[in-house]
Amino acid sequence: MTVKPVVVIGLGNPLMGDEGIGIRLVAELAALAEHFPDTEFLDLGTSGMAVVHALAGRRKAILLDCAFMREAPGTLRRFAPEEVRSGKIERSFTMHEGDLLQFLELARVLGDAPDDIVLFGIEPEGVSPGEGLSATLAARVGEYAEAILAELIGPARD
Amino acid sequence: MSKTATTVDIDVHHVTRIEGHGNIRVRARDGAVLQAEWQVPEAPRFFEAMVRGRRWDEMQLITSRICGICSMSHSLASLKATEEALGIAISPQTDTLRQLAMYGEQIESHVLHVGYLVAPDLLGVKSVVPLVASHPDLVKVVIRLHKLGNDIMELLGGRRTHPVALRPGGFGKLPTEGELRQMGQWLEAEIPDLKTLASAVLSLAEKVPAFTRATEYIALVAPGEYPLIHGAIGSTDTADPVPVQQYQSVVNEYVTAQSTAKWTKWHRDAYAVGALARYNLNADYLLPIAKETAKAFGLTRGCANPYLNSVAQVVETAHCFEHSLQLLDALLTAGIKAETPRVKPKAGSGVGAVEAPRGILFHDYTFDENGLCTAANMVIPTNQNHANLQADIEALVPQVLDRPQEEIRLLLEMLVRSYDPCVSCSTHFLDVEFV
Numbered sequence: 001m002t003v004k005p006v007v008v009i010g011l012g013n014p015l016m017g018d019e020g021i022g023i024r025l026v027a028e029l030a031a032l033a034e035h036f037p038d039t040e041f042l043d044l045g046t047s048g049m050a051v052v053h054a055l056a057g058r059r060k061a062i063l064l065d066c067a068f069m070r071e072a073p074g075t076l077r078r079f080a081p082e083e084v085r086s087g088k089i090e091r092s093f094t095m096h097e098g099d100l101l102q103f104l105e106l107a108r109v110l111g112d113a114p115d116d117i118v119l120f121g122i123e124p125e126g127v128s129p130g131e132g133l134s135a136t137l138a139a140r141v142g143e144y145a146e147a148i149l150a151e152l153i154g155p156a157r158d
Numbered sequence: 159m160s161k162t163a164t165t166v167d168i169d170v171h172h173v174t175r176i177e178g179h180g181n182i183r184v185r186a187r188d189g190a191v192l193q194a195e196w197q198v199p200e201a202p203r204f205f206e207a208m209v210r211g212r213r214w215d216e217m218q219l220i221t222s223r224i225c226g227i228c229s230m231s232h233s234l235a236s237l238k239a240t241e242e243a244l245g246i247a248i249s250p251q252t253d254t255l256r257q258l259a260m261y262g263e264q265i266e267s268h269v270l271h272v273g274y275l276v277a278p279d280l281l282g283v284k285s286v287v288p289l290v291a292s293h294p295d296l297v298k299v300v301i302r303l304h305k306l307g308n309d310i311m312e313l314l315g316g317r318r319t320h321p322v323a324l325r326p327g328g329f330g331k332l333p334t335e336g337e338l339r340q341m342g343q344w345l346e347a348e349i350p351d352l353k354t355l356a357s358a359v360l361s362l363a364e365k366v367p368a369f370t371r372a373t374e375y376i377a378l379v380a381p382g383e384y385p386l387i388h389g390a391i392g393s394t395d396t397a398d399p400v401p402v403q404q405y406q407s408v409v410n411e412y413v414t415a416q417s418t419a420k421w422t423k424w425h426r427d428a429y430a431v432g433a434l435a436r437y438n439l440n441a442d443y444l445l446p447i448a449k450e451t452a453k454a455f456g457l458t459r460g461c462a463n464p465y466l467n468s469v470a471q472v473v474e475t476a477h478c479f480e481h482s483l484q485l486l487d488a489l490l491t492a493g494i495k496a497e498t499p500r501v502k503p504k505a506g507s508g509v510g511a512v513e514a515p516r517g518i519l520f521h522d523y524t525f526d527e528n529g530l531c532t533a534a535n536m537v538i539p540t541n542q543n544h545a546n547l548q549a550d551i552e553a554l555v556p557q558v559l560d561r562p563q564e565e566i567r568l569l570l571e572m573l574v575r576s577y578d579p580c581v582s583c584s585t586h587f588l589d590v591e592f593v
Contacts, residue, residue, distance in 0.1 A: 083592060
């Protein structure tokens with residue numbers, strides 16, 4: 001089975017307010033999939049380990065996720081995994097709360113990760129039970145999608 | 159801070175932005191246990207409020223988002239509850255395809271648990287990442303087996319996680335015979351990896367702590383079957399199974415001071431659900447390779463060592479392979495037949511019960527005449543294990559109090575991990591600092 005060289009992965013839960021931003025964005029972008037024949041758009045929900053499989057064999061991966069970055073709510077930041085360190089403190093009690101950065105590290109040490117991994121983090125206004133984004137994020141979905149499209153279309157900005 | 163030899167003070171505390179994590183709190187002085195608690199805040203009860211007012215054909219799509227690891231289990235429990243409430247019958251073909259999807263999830267989840275949570279403990283490291291350097295072949299085996307489970311769920315569920323192809327009454331999109339043949343080939347190709355994983359765990363079995371506590375085990379039971387999506391509620395404490403519709407008389411939810419999650423009990427103060435519970439109730443119906451695997455580990459019915467839940471998971475994984483191949487053969491011999499589920503909404507109530515990887519899971523829905531949900535109750539396996547985990551901690555701590563504090567802490571963490579509790583599983587945000 002051949003995999004497309006580029007993958008855009010949305011992560012999160014649309015039933016937890018702004019935690020669903022990654023899922024909303026990947027759905028918006030997937031609607032344009034016909035323009036990107038070399039790109040696969042994946043909604044991986046809250047299954048972090050699936051990211052490891054989804055990265056295998058790719059040239060480039062773009063991950064979209066809600067991110068606590070100590071920024072103003074609604075802020076979008078583009079970064080590489082090595083530009084950040086995780087603020088999560090984990091006891092590894094369970095596989096249910098995996099840290100995306102750790103999954104990316106696992107994929108890297110396995111030799112399965114593309115060299116080019118870009119994360120788009122969006123600072124939430126609220127992560128709590130409830131469907132739909134906050135007004136702050138909802139108003140900027142188009143802007144976020146454009147930033148990600150620019151990443152897909154244009155040369156890397158590094 | 160140094161501790162005196164006679165004082166034990168363990169506080170494994172989760173610090174995150176979202177409630178939903180478990181803490182271990184143990185204090186002892188001069189050989190007397192002052193506190194030994196499993197503290198856990200509420201699990202995802204809020205989904206019950208969220209589905210109220212939603213249509214019958216939206217329930218599975220919503221509830222599959224409760225968990226990123228057992229989304230298939232929630233999907234199937236949800237579909238069964240909806241189907242019972244609306245009086246929808248499913249074909250044997252649909253039932254078989256659902257069993258296959260469930261086996262995919264069990265493989266995915268069990269392999270993840272054994273490979274990523276338990277193996278690092280047994281090999282003395284903190285996570286799976288260092289194992290890539292020290293045990294690269296084992297990690298790759300785990301990755302391949304996990305991917306197999308994921309691929310099976312994607313093939314049948316129509317999406318890698320949170321399935322979209324399953325519907326009340328049947329499938330929105332049926333797999334083709336070619337796809338099912340391919341699934342069989344995937345399974346056959348992964349049998350050597352399955353054996354490698356079982357051998358690796360077996361070689362570490364002596365490191366599994368020897369601790370037992372007489373326990374009531376609860377799981378679905380069905381005549382002649384090792385059931386995951388059929389049957390009634392069985393217990394090791396009674397010979398009389400209870401219909402799933404009467405699950406409230408089994409779970410007997412109650413509130414404790416140390417937890418905002420509801421706990422459960424039936425014949426005793428606590429009961430356990432999960433792979434070991436299923437094994438203890440249904441081991442006679444495992445297929446041959448699974449039975450041989452259990453024999454190799456010395457696992458027998460009546461086992462009451464919670465740490466051996468992971469061994470029961472390895473045994474079940476073998477069973478999932480074997481039965482999947484049998485079911486695929488039967489499906490392909492009969493041929494896949496097109497079906498169009500037709501549903502007319504009506505008022506009613508229904509309960510769906512399945513064996514999620516972590517244990518028995520109940521969804522209970524009521525719909526009005528338009529097929530809108532008016533009430534929902536979900537009892538997840540992890541909530542049913544809380545009281546049992548507490549009882550295990552209370553029994554274990556006095557037995558190991560003379561050991562170094564770090565060793566006690568590790569034993570307790572491993573105990574929690576053996577249950578693989580589903581805490582705060584509904585979010586996936588990043589939390590980062592720029593460096």
